[in-house]
Amino acid sequence: MTAPLPRLPRPLRLAALPLPLPPLSLFLGAVTRRMVKSHPEMTRRLGDYGGHRFLIDPLDLPWLLLLHPADAAMTAHRRARPPAHDARIAGPLSAFLAMMHGAEDGDALFFSRDLTVEGDTAAVLALRNAIDDAELDLAEELATLSGPLATPLRGLLTGAERATGLTLHRMTRLDDFA
Amino acid sequence: MMELVCPAGTPAALRAAVEAGAHAVYCGFADETNARNFPGLNFTPEDMAEAVTFAHARGAKVLVAINTFPRAGAEPLWHRALANAEAAGADAVILADIGLLAHAADRHPALRRHLSVQAAAANPDAINLYASAFGVRRVVLPRVLTVQEIAAINREIDVETEVFVFGGLCVMAEGRCSLSSYATGKSPNMNGVCSPASHVAYAEEGRDLAARLGGFTIHRTPKGAPAPYPTLCKGCFTSDGQTGHIFEDPVSLDATQLIPELAKAGVSALKIEGRQRSRAYVAQVVRAFRAAVEAQAAGRPMPETMLARLTEGQKATTGAYAKTWR
Known part of the structure; x- marks a missing residue:
């Protein structure tokens, strides 16, 4: 991929602003738990670094995300109050x-x-390598979590991917890199 | 066709390499026996066996790098790695240490032996010694030779030669460099870690990104400029009032356009650096170089690889192959 990275469209950024953090953290936690459970090799590759706290800072979102792999937990935090962490990306x-x-x-x-x-x-290196090897697929994980709504959600996510330029599914074919 | 030897730091990267057209993939175990001993990388013996099965089913080879120098008293770790590579069905092992080569020749005679670049064998006398004493069948040449020097070496040896064509560029006498050991106390040659991540720290300082290794500031990259790897050999230092890259600029090797000359020089295999890189890097680089070796075999012009964005410094060099030394 050689094009500049897309930024989250402004309307989505504004829509994210008022979202309450507790339910957002519950949702993020459920997705993280599912990914950790279905990719046990990720925990093995992380080794002792699984106990670290990673602050993920998506610069075009209004919140910070704290990942704690050992607890399979991810929580959302206000930018004004960053939580304690071992590494920030x-x-x-x-x-x-x-x-x-x-x-x-x-x-x-x-x-x-x-x-x-x-x-x-x-x-950070251990986390990056563990995630790369796990070949995660966010769209598929969300679809599985949504039960009977899986099929319409897959369609919705494909549309969102096209509209925003965000990569929401795993690259599986070489053509994906063209 | 020249053999394309591609890197894999994880099983996912190995699958990406094979699917992108690698003829052979090189990888290592998750310990000090290989020179890319970084957190979260590498293969368990079980991973290795599965990787070999996957590669062989698709006509690709697996070469296992056991290319660090064993510590006295800890040889069993390296010996076990050799036995595990053979048990996994590896097509060859890539070794650097004379003692380990002797052990492999004695205990695993059927396991094909390649000489790692870490052995820094850069002349016919050295290569012929490794071939006659330890049955080495291929040597990975150091990245300090010109194409003409490679051709001259090939005229005086009977083993295959493999050269790097893409990726990070080590400009030192490989296997002998102590720069990173000096700064961190950990050795690329014995612990498998050049610039170990545990000793690297980044900090945004004003408009600069400062990179430190073992407490030494080795780069200050202005905002907007490409960030380099935190390696001392490509560090930017001030001495006698002059600031610059003392050893080498932070650029990456791309010898695509030299592939026809390397073929004429008698080179058998082309190697891509980057076992520490992701499956995205592996897929894109391998696909580009598979197209290049196919073009060379068919006598077509070399394609443009368009891979600069993936490289350190975001720009490429032909390295020593066509070097004008300062």
Whole structure:
């Protein structure tokens, strides 16, 4: 992929502003638990770094996300009150999603300054490598979680992907990189 | 066709490499026995066996890098790695240490032996010694030779040669470099970690991104400029009032356009660096280089790879192959 990374469209950013954090954290926790459970090799690759707290900072969202792999937990936090953490990774939401789905290379995003890292660099590297090997697919995880609504949700997510430029599904075919 | 040897730090990257057209994939175990011993990377013995089965089913080879230098008293770790590679069905092992080569030749004679770039064998005498004493069948040449020097070496040896064509560029006498050891106390050559992440720290300072290794500031990258890897050999230092990259600029190797010359020089295999990189990198780079080796075999012009965005420094060099030294 050579085009500049897309930024979250302004209407979506504004829509995200008033979202209450507790239900958002419940939702993020459910997705994270499901991913950790269905990809046990991710926990093995993380090793001791699973106990670290990773602050994910999607710069075009109004909140910060705290990932604690050992508890399979992810919570949302106001930017004004960042939680304690061992490492911070910052960049546009599209960079995180593209890296997670195998569309972008983490080192290349670092070279281009799209991603910045602070704190425990080794923990960040372990997390990046564990997620890359797990071949996660957010769209599929969300569809599975939504039970009978899976089919319409898949369609909705495909449309959202097209409209926003965000990578919401795993890159599986070489053509995806064209 | 020249053999395309591609990197894999994880089973997912190995699958991506094979599906993108790798003829061979090189990878290592998750311990000090391989020179990419980074957090979250590499293969368990079980991963390795599954990877070999996957690759062989698709006509690709798996080469296992056991290319660090064993510590005295800890040899069993390296010996076990050799036995595990053979048990997994690996097509070859890539070794650097003379003692380990002797052990492999003695205990695993049927396991094909390649000489790692970590052995820094850069002349016919050295290569012929490794071939005659330890039955080495292929040597990975250091990244400090010109194409003409490679051709001259090939005229005086009987083993295959493999050269790097893309990726991070080590400009030192590989396997002998102590820069990272000096700054961190951990050795690329014995612990498998050049610039170990545990000793790397980044900090946004004003408009600059400061990168530190073992407490030494080795880069200050202005806002908007490409960030390099935190390696001392590509660090930017001030000395006698002059600031610059003392050893090498932070750029990456891309020798695509030299592939026909490398073929004429007698090179058998082309290697892509990057076991620490993601499956996205592997898929894109391998696909581009598979097209290039196919073009070379068919006598067509070399394609443009368009891979600069994936590289350190976001720009490429032909390295020592066509080097004008300062």
